[in-house]
Amino acid sequence: MRAAIAFTDLVTATPFFPQDALHLAFDVGRRNCVRRHFGGQGRDPEMPCLMPAMTCEVMAWTCARAVGSSMRPLITIALLLVGIIHLLPLAGVMGATRLTGLYGIVIEEPNLEILMRHRAVLFGLLGAFFCYAAFQPQQQALALVAGFVSVGSFLLLSWMVDGSNAELSRVFVADVFALALLVAGGAAFLCSRNTV
Structure with a gap:
């Protein structure tokens, strides 16, 4: 889980990312995942843990960018x-x-x-x-x-x-x-x- 969060922080820091929308989505998903897996109050029960799916999509998108650039x-x-x-x-x-x-x-x-x-x-x-x-x-x-x-x-x-x-x-x-x-x-x- 910590690796997924670290990867998300790294990728969203890259200059070619659409910063506003993705930062908001990742921050919401990350907070819910942390609360779900490590405890804590205030987790929205209707908000799913978005981190694994979003991390996979980010990895695929980043690889596609690399292929296109090559x-x-x-x-x-x-x-x-x-x-x-x-x-x-x-x-x-x-x-x-x-x-x-x-x-x-x-x-x-x-x-x-x-x-x-x-x-x-x-x-x-x-x-x-x-x-x-x-x-x-x-x-x-x-x-x-x-x-x-x-x-x-x-x-x-x-x-x-x-x-x-x-x-x-x-x-x-x-x-x-x-x-x-x-x-x-x-x-x-x-x-x-x-x-x-």
């Missing part, structure tokens, strides 16, 4: 790596020669060069957002959805169109790796939401 680094790592993968095409903004090195295609038409260089800028913005969201939990859901759309659409198009060159095949492999990271990060995100 998932967050995985989300951060996944989004950071996906962000780095999306930042690599940013080098294409340097010009047609760099685009040829990235994708193995010769870009001689000026309009196509403009479009491809602008595409590189968009990839840079998306990659920067992933890296930012890795450290901003409130943005991680949006980042994961954006990542699935970006990576999934490229993989689908690559599967639908035959005849890609060696450079695009490397991009395909990189996006498969990014998809695996997003799946792991998404699973960790859902787990952290369900356990907190």
Whole structure:
């Protein structure tokens, strides 16, 4: 009994606890338990001994918090790596020669060069957002959805169109790796939401 009371005092002292409601409930239950088990006057006969059940619930809640917290680094790592993968095409903004090195295609038409260089800028913005969201939990859901759309659409198009060159095949492999990271990060995100 003394151990249960000590554990309750320790847990309710933690900064992330909803202090007002839980302190009141634990204090009422603790007083009744002490009076029941150790004697004393003034125990409410209609008030049950709440300590064992409440202690179990507190332990389960605390463990859930620990599990949820342990998932967050995985989300951060996944989004950071996906962000780095999306930042690599940013080098294409340097010009047609760099685009040829990235994708193995010769870009001689000026309009196509403009479009491809602008595409590189968009990839840079998306990659920067992933890296930012890795450290901003409130943005991680949006980042994961954006990542699935970006990576999934490229993989689908690559599967639908035959005849890609060696450079695009490397991009395909990189996006498969990014998809695996997003799946792991998404699973960790859902787990952290369900356990907190």
